[in-house]
Amino acid sequence: MRQIFSWLRPRPTPRSSHLEFGAYGERLAVEFLKRRGYRIVVTNFVAPIGVGLHGRRVTGELDIIAIDESAGDSVFAFVEVKTRRSATVAAPEAAVDLRKQRQIIRAARVYLRLMSLTNEPYRFDVVSIIGQGGAPAEITLLRGYFTEASFFQSQWWSRGF
Numbered sequence: 001m002r003q004i005f006s007w008l009r010p011r012p013t014p015r016s017s018h019l020e021f022g023a024y025g026e027r028l029a030v031e032f033l034k035r036r037g038y039r040i041v042v043t044n045f046v047a048p049i050g051v052g053l054h055g056r057r058v059t060g061e062l063d064i065i066a067i068d069e070s071a072g073d074s075v076f077a078f079v080e081v082k083t084r085r086s087a088t089v090a091a092p093e094a095a096v097d098l099r100k101q102r103q104i105i106r107a108a109r110v111y112l113r114l115m116s117l118t119n120e121p122y123r124f125d126v127v128s129i130i131g132q133g134g135a136p137a138e139i140t141l142l143r144g145y146f147t148e149a150s151f152f153q154s155q156w157w158s159r160g161f
Contacts, residue, residue: 025083025137026063029127032139037070038077047110049103060107064127068143076122077143078108083129092128093142101146123147 030040042065049060064079080100082092096104104124112118126145131137 021085022081022083025129026081028083028129028137028139029064029079029081032127032141033064033066033079036141038066038068041065041067041076045107045111047107047114049106049110060103060110062104062107062111065111068123073121076112076117076120077125078104078111078122079125079127080104080145081127081129085130085132087130092130093126093140093145096126096145098150102151105148105151 026043030043034040043063045062045065046059047062048057050058052058062078063081064077066077066079068075068077080096082095084092101124108122108124112120112122123144124146126142128140128142129137
């Protein structure tokens, strides 16, 4: 009987190797942050951040949301994790370009609004990971890698010249 209905069981969805490698990097980042005094709140938070050109909903993902308690103050840290096998072409954090920063900021605003935390201090960090699956990885924490202020400074026309 078991063989007859075996086709009814859900089959595991195959993941591509780059997604598995990214998930591996996020697990390393979580453990790294915990050792540095961060308290992990949630991982892989997905939020609706707008509507695209064709009317489709656009979402943004926050890899790690944590509270940095290392300096005594509690600061929310929205952490983007970038994992690469090597840095020969570019450093992993170079992938956090202005478009990605804007997406992270918008998703963070949704999270803060949903949790009624709009008055809490926060910042945007990046964890850069370089290494293969078996070898020890080189992990770098870049606190305050970017801010929202850089997006407001570009609006030169609103200054009333």
